[in-house]
Amino acid sequence: EPEVTQTPSHQVTQMGQEVILRCVPISNHLYFYWYRQILGQKVEFLVSFYNNEISEKSEIFDDQFSVERPDGSNFTLKIRSTKLEDSAMYFCASSGNSGGLRNEQFFGPGTRLTVL
Amino acid sequence: SQKIEQNSEALNIQEGKTATLTCNYTNYSPAYLQWYRQDPGRGPVFLLLIRENEKEKRKERLKVTFDTTLKQSLFHITASQPADSATYLCALVNNAGNMLTFGGGTRLMVKP
Numbered sequence: 001e002p003e004v005t006q007t008p009s010h011q012v013t014q015m016g017q018e019v020i021l022r023c024v025p026i027s028n029h030l031y032f033y034w035y036r037q038i039l040g041q042k043v044e045f046l047v048s049f050y051n052n053e054i055s056e057k058s059e060i061f062d063d064q065f066s067v068e069r070p071d072g073s074n075f076t077l078k079i080r081s082t083k084l085e086d087s088a089m090y091f092c093a094s095s096g097n098s099g100g101l102r103n104e105q106f107f108g109p110g111t112r113l114t115v116l
Numbered sequence: 117s118q119k120i121e122q123n124s125e126a127l128n129i130q131e132g133k134t135a136t137l138t139c140n141y142t143n144y145s146p147a148y149l150q151w152y153r154q155d156p157g158r159g160p161v162f163l164l165l166i167r168e169n170e171k172e173k174r175k176e177r178l179k180v181t182f183d184t185t186l187k188q189s190l191f192h193i194t195a196s197q198p199a200d201s202a203t204y205l206c207a208l209v210n211n212a213g214n215m216l217t218f219g220g221g222t223r224l225m226v227k228p
């Protein structure tokens with residue numbers, strides 16, 4: 001069964017450093033998302049991406065964040081200058097061929113980001 | 117501001133009973149509502165989606181209701197099993213279908 005994959009599973013970085021989190025969505029999906037979950041807290045929407053552009057973003061997704069689909073398979077989240085409060089689990093998700101979140105969404109296993 | 121509330125206290129039930137979880141929301145008119153299961157350290161797994169014009173949806177042992185007047189959804193698991201133990205998340209979809217807002221989740225523990 002097709003699945004969303006994410007790398008790395010765990011990333012440790014120093015405050016102020018840039019990180020890139022990588023995702024490979026399900027191959028025929030057209031809508032892509034990033035979420036984060038701080039330990040013990042709820043899953044928070046960051047951004048949705050369709051047709052090579054951001055279609056919605058939350059207030060968390062400020063100028064230090066960016067997303068890119070550099071080729072036909074990868075979808076990346078870049079955090080330019082990490083802060084301690086960016087420590088969280090980051091989930092990538094994708095959904096199918098029409099309607100965005102009006103359809104089932106598939107989540108990856110997550111990347112745990114630890115900022116020291 | 118928009119608020120989605122799920123009971124933050126764990127729900128403990130006996131195997132074989134029906135579990136009922138509640139999701140209430142305010143200051144929101146979602147087009148769709150989704151329910152997910154999340155196990156510790158894992159990503160959410162989609163369970164069911166219900167549209168604003170649907171009152172009820174079923175899938176195997178799962179049933180979801182959606183009352184847009186009460187601004188509430190109920191999620192039922194019948195004949196519960198210990199393997200159903202997990203955190204269950206309610207999530208609301210905006211009208212454009214491009215943003216999902218999650219509740220804090222309710223942890224369900226099914227005891228044998």
